[in-house]
Amino acid sequence: MIRTGVFYQRTMVVPYGRMQYVDVAVGPIERAFGLCTLKMHTASPGTNASIPGLPADEGARLREQLSARGEAKLAGL
């Protein structure tokens, strides 16, 4: 479950079983601060679930955990 936005607030829930893949991206500024952005993708392009500004090791841990859970639950489309 992800929440973003100050003026335009969005809340999103992404079921583990629906995740197709998980992305971890690090930009130059993020690298300087030791951060990363985690992104979850489903079969829908509307799923724009990203968690910006995670500490790098937390991001890696989360990625592993999420993809492990996704694998356990994945059920086609």
Place this chain on the structure above:
Amino acid sequence: MTTHDQTPHEDPVVPDESLLATSDNQWRRVHVISPLVRGWIALIAVAFFAGQDLFESLLSGDGIPNLSDGGARLPWTIAAIAGIVVLVAIGFLLSWYFTRYQVTAEHVKVNSGIVFRQNRQARLDRVQAIDVVQPFLARVFGLAELKFEVADAGESAVKLAFLKLSDAQRLRATILARAAGVSIDPDNPDDIQEAPEREVLALKPGRVIAAALLSGTTIFLIIGVAVVVVLAVILEQAAPLAVIIPLGLGVAGGYWSSIKNGFNFRAAISPDGIRVRYGLLDTRTQTVPPGRIQAVGITQPPLWRAKGWYRMTVNVAGYGISASGDAQARATLLPVGTRQDVLQILALVLPDPGTDEPLDVFAAGMEGRDSRAGFLSTPRRARWIGPLEWRRNGFAVTRTALLIRSGFFWRNLAVVPHERTQSLALHQGPVYRRFRVVDLLLHTTPGPVSPRIQQVDEDTAWRLFHEQGIRAAEARRRSLPEQWMRPVEVADATLMPPPPTYDGATRPDDEPEELEEMSVDEEGTPRDGER
């Protein structure tokens, strides 16, 4: 024009194991004239430009090509044309030679390309839809293209162009039988026929044409013409009237494509899924196996209201979202139909509506407004956000699907089966926050239907948001297996939260308790800390 020839009704086609490759080295080729059928437009263009010069000199000269100097050039011209023809023929032959395909028990593989080779392989049980397409010229030669869709939202995963029509049909039957998990007895393969189909609906050309004339295009035409005429009168010049010509051409194109794609439309049901056929010059047969439809949209342009007609569109994972008329036609499940037709088709897509009064619920969804028949609409305090449609915006939940209603002039109903929800989102901007309403979005695969519940009461939306996550997870767990003919293991029916009855009066006070119970259930369960 061969507008009146009917595609012969397809007899049950026997899946043919002999079409499956037995070894890795057994490859097949598509029909030898396929490149010609595919490239004929380019050929005609070349011939047109080459011929134009000759033709012009014929006309402008003294009847015969000016032999004075042309006498020397003519053989060269002919030689050049012959050379081009030979080159093109060689190119076609090479492209044919290098295109090979193989269908095994698990995969379909295609190798193609002369310089840049491409090997593609798709799993049969991942099939989202199979189309058999016959462009006009292919129809003349009795050929067909087989398109195999997987969920990548782009171009077709595998295209076999072109095969003989009967081969294409047999291959489709074989692939579908394989994908369905039916095993064929090698000794008497005739035991299993292609799942017999039953025709559900056929559209008459008259209705298709009338529907095109009454579609939204006409409204734009009327508005466009009115604007132009008013401009011409105000400016006292006839110049703006010239705009009518391109406008008319565009509108005619719109009419043409909707007539072309609705013509001869027939829908049938078979255990392999829903099968629709349509097309005037190009004919197309689409088969969508059960459980591959991600969302259904039912729309009604304003002028169709008088006739009580609707259009149905679907999201299927492989069909993609491209705006071309072709893609739109593919995503159309019913170009035009009465409410009766719509319900009939809907029954195929969603065999269990999950409610005891499906007629009432769907009728309310298609043309109703306010909170009736299980629908809940935008609260009155938010009516200024959408002064016309606030009574129409709404949603209803059944045991199997979520129904989303919107649109005042263009009426819209989206139906999303619970197990097809990809993810959920709540959106709230500053204005919405002021009125304490939110939009709830259901993400599905790309397609014409984009389900969005507009302007729901905040508390209700949060409750729906939480419950819908659980409902989706539960529905997913007991949905059909990928191979839809395999026996289904019976899931526990008690875990699913019952469809709620939001009748405004009940405030969702009991929600935390309900959620605690639910968070035992692992998948997709949101945490409650966000409130």
